[in-house]
Amino acid sequence: MFGLPGFLCTIDQKGEANNVILEDSNPQNSGASINIYGPKGLRRFLRLALALSRANLSYTYAVHELILEEKHCPPNWQDWACLEADITRDPPLFCERSGRDIFANSDGFWYNITNNEENCEMVHAMSIKHTIPSVGWLIIKPDQSPSLCVETAIKLGVPKGRLMGELKRGNTIVIDGKTVRPEDVLKPRLRGHRIAIMGDTYDSSELLRLMQVLHTANQITSITLDTLVHEATLDDSLYEDALSKGHSVPSVVMKLACQLNVRQLVLTHFSHRYDRIDSSDENTIKNKIGEQAIYSNKSKSDKKNKPSLQIILDQAKSTDFSGDIILADDQLLVKIPPVTQ
Incomplete structure (x- = not known):
């Protein structure tokens, strides 16, 4: 702000x-x-x-x-x-x-706040629990246009060029007396990305409720998030302290991430009591997430015997969560994972 x-x-x-x-x-x-x-x-x-x-x-x-x-x-x-x-x-x-x-709607959610038309990107908002009013955001991208399986089209006798374009646009074509329909050569339509960004909170379960409402209304096909950005201010040993200040610890966030089937979790809003992880550890994290994190070059600060963010990362990894975990940093670029099904 x-x-x-x-x-x-x-x-x-x-x-x-x-x-x-x-x-x-x-x-x-x-x-x-x-x-x-x-x-x-x-x-x-x-x-x-x-x-x-x-x-x-x-x-x-x-x-x-x-x-x-x-x-x-x-x-x-x-x-x-x-x-x-x-x-x-x-x-x-x-x-x-x-x-x-x-x-807000009668169920407490703010739907389509940008007033976009149907089949366009939708942004919904929800209230999340904190010591003051706080808000989270859910971004739902429209379904992707089905792509053409070129190999299948060629096997059916479709030459490369204009006729393949007709099939991709959803038009039926006839080649040498043989009818080829779009459904014969188009791959299944993929859903658009789903991204959630939470503000300061100790309880963002309203995000799960919103996803359940959208799923029941057939506005989404599954309760799955591609990327969740969520705070983890303190480590689990300081749960009571975090709760009193309206903030989250890793175990709370990981439970929600599992319920939402999150594919990529970006943890942020860390307390200054933790130092950044050493660059050697950062490189290990980068390799584990496929080089998709680009860290800014910063000089090492005086650690003054402070614990590092490794404790938060370790606690997050010790749960049943199976997705990627990224620790946010200034100027960090995060690639949203592609939708494959």
Whole structure:
């Protein structure tokens, strides 16, 4: 949250604004170059941060807020600050466009928050448990178009070129009096990627409930996640301490990952009491996950006898979880595993 204003300014400073500027620069245009989604209060925070820092963005943005209900908040929760911007004192910025207020469904979930059409990427949100209101995100990519099995097509007498393209587009063709249908040569359609990103939490079981709801409604074919990004702030020996601060330990995360059939788990939000794993250990981890992690080059910090993140990694690996485990790091790039079935 604190890095968001600076990130938006960096887009300008790095010369990336040309990729997001709207062709129509009319201030009355309700569209926006960048759309930002988050809990109630984010709109005011970003407006004030940009206004007080005299930020002069060359593109437009809009903040769409998830409206929190009592069931989304911790027990006895009371807002300590006004979350609604006072337009008489803090009017919208010239680069700001009107955002939507997004209300939860009766089951507590925010569905399709980006308002995409059917068969497009869907983003759903859920409330997760923390000491303050916190949100998790589920991204569901559309099914992939079925690919053509070229070998089968050739065996059926289909020449390479235009006719294969017709079959791939779902059209039936006739060759030398023989009919070849798309289903004869197309491979099974593969589902799109499913990625979940959780905020600060000690209990994100609402993600499992959301997946179950989507599965029951036939919106997903199975309860499976390709990638889950989840915090593991402290190790299991400090469970009570983590719980009191609203954070997770490896055993809690791994149980959820097993229930969700997660293929790749990215652990993050580690306490500063742990040092990074030595580079030699990092290389071992990289090899085990197929060179898909690219670590930034950082100088080693003074360890001061602190335990390393190896303890969290070891605890995560000691469970029944069979997927890949990655420890997040600044500037780490993670490749989402391909869907094969």
